[in-house]
Amino acid sequence: METGSTVQQLHRLIPAWFGRAARDLPWRKPECTAWGVLVSEVMLQQTPVVRVLPVWEEWLRRWPAPADLAAEPSGEAVRAWGRLGYPRRALRLHAAARAIAADHGGSVPDNREQLLELPGVGEYTAAAVAAFAWGRRETVVDTNIRRVHARAVSGRALPARSLTTAEMRLAEELLPAGRAESVRWNAAVMELGALICTARSPRCDECPVLAECAWVAAGRPEPDYVPRGQAWAGTDRQVRGAMMAVLRAASGPVPRGLLLQGPVDLVEPDADTELAPLARLHGLQAPAEQMERALAGLLADRLAEEQPAGIRLPG
């Protein structure tokens, strides 16, 4: 653990930088509802801000409160998820909206314990919503915060591969005592990790804590492991994503044979028609067993359902 004076410096410098440099994001505005914060936290978990913004705005326009989403079939949530990736998150949000409508009078719970009881809400999301929507003092730990702690305080290039108790303890020790200060600290450290202390190429020259940074002071030691890249081309995830795009664009069930085998030779992949996503799916030239596996996965995850007429989003 760092000395008290270093921690004091971090507590002063990082929130001050946040005041100058924070992005103007709609879920950070005071008028944003707790529901808006919850939706943003789930969307942002594996998707960058620029891709989340238009989808988040459309979701909140269409479903301004949990009860509005709860009244729709889950397939509508999946359709509106668009291309954010990892679409099981849409099903989890839909299930959470139904639980909020049924068990909490339509209001997002205002404490971590009750948030954790919502379907699909884990430790990170519960802490983040309690902090950012309700102003509670919570230890929020996401990948950006972990990276800043690892570098600035622990002097390591990267945090451990998975969250350790030592990291949680450090995050708790670093959290300012005051409620408002703790909320701002969480948001500011997260933003520093997103904008300056990035995974691949930290912009130390622009960093407000360059003079305090333990990793820089240690001579920027190499990481003790090589982070895995997120391969995409040729993966089952890519095929599943392309298959979901077909189902989202379709106005009715897509026959299984058409989904798995085509033919779509006459359709241009960039044409603006219902069949274009099908052309893109088959343009991947995935082996038949990979196509079958992708479809079986979507059905098992309830992201799609099979009817006599074909495959469609869940009703």
Ligand code: SF4
């Ligand atoms: S000085 Fe560089 S490594 Fe240290 S916290 Fe700032 S951006 Fe990260």
